Amino acid sequence: MNTIRQYQLPLQKYTAMMELEERNERLFYKLLIDNVEELLPVVYTPTVGEACQKYGSIFKRPQGLYISLKEKGKVLDVLKNWPQKSIQVIVVTDGERILGLGDLGCQGMGIPVGKLSLYTALGGVRPSACLPVTIDVGTNNEQLLKDEFYIGLRQKRATGQEYSELLHEFMTAVKQNYGEKVLIQFEDFANHNAFDLLAKYGTTHLVFNDDIQGTAAVVLAGLISALKLLGGSLADHTFLFLGAGEAGTGIAELIALEMSRRSKTPLEETRKKIWLTDSKGLIVSSRKESLQHFKKPWAHEHEPVKGLLEVVKAIKPTVLIGTSGVGKTFTKEVIEAMASFNEKPLILALSNPTSQSECTAEEAYTWTKGKAIFASGSPFDPVEYEGKVFVPGQSNNAYIFPGLGLGLVISGAIRVHDDMLLAAAEALAGQIKEEYLAKGLIYPPLSNIRKISVQIAANVAAKAYELGLATRLPRPENLVKHAESCMYSPAYRYYR
């Protein structure tokens, strides 16, 4: 830690950590686990975003497996080249929408690598059972195509049949090589592929999309906690999203599902409490024909409204959620409007990394004169406002996917079911304590994350057994103890 702390720049710390992982994996995980709040922003958002942008020029080792268009027809052979044979979790990206930074092509590899470090550090999945994969179908990022240090194929992205054939070959090869119980996490695909891939492989493979489903579960957990501060039930609130992509529609759907389960109201009804806006304004029924399919369920009856401030004034949401990947969009006027009709406006600025956050923690607290409850996708430091310290929560899927993955792995689940996401969200919400809420914090501290992951894993595994989707039989009686006992821990052994 002393060495890491001597570096001034986050990217230097990142490089030092990556070198440590290569040199002494056990020490890397020991440091990460013991200093999670300090090191998460180094190996994960926001620094991992900068690392991906500069990946070509800081490149030393491949870190994960690259599968490019050139490997078409021999993807299975390429998979077999990976030195570790018993893989439990794969995180795969095609680099087209890395955080809120856009198309970074092959340089997106930093994301699967970072996510899998968290699988091990926060969720206790063995490092050797984790496989980071980047599918290289080219990039439409002109700057990267011209960059002499770019590490991927120098061509425009393959689309259509060429794209889906490579993806299909990969998905088939994974199942053939590792069996049915290997978990595949889709990460940072562009909208136009993310929903289709999830729908296509959700019925044949153990898959989930972290940006759609992981983010949804973490936000739902935050909302359930926030209700203890705000009062009422989910159905008493009005939700407005800026951004109707993977995170926006994924969160919206899980909130609607939870509301529907709790109030025994049809999903079509509970969806009406939730409004989404995209770059063209409020999503309303008159726009339905021209909307992408994943936005259609959110096209409610309302006159067209453009501009976030106008939409906020028209809808009067109690909860405002930013998921557009575009920074600085929650302006002073927008936040002040939220504070003008809410006693405690709940503001979630979820886009990553910090540069893409819709507003800062300080802005949320000062513009609402200390009224806001705030959480963000990337971390912000506590803020002092008029003598009071406000602690912003980090509403990031990192709270969910390590525990969710652990629960799936230890139960030998063969499919991911929406009820498992609800179970994960409820487990996380169950970990919030009064003392955190008193500071405005709607998530438990990350320093407790391994204990939280155990609870999430146990809840998810219980759901897998209940739904008949678990294959590790018989079911362990105490799933919490079982989850704990399965976790990798980077302990140093004593030798005699």
Ligand SMILES: O=C([O-])CC(=O)C(=O)O
């Ligand atoms: O990686 C993160 O910090 C959260 C996430 O999935 C994203 O922003 O795409």
Ligand SMILES: [Mg+2]
């Ligand atoms: Mg992501």
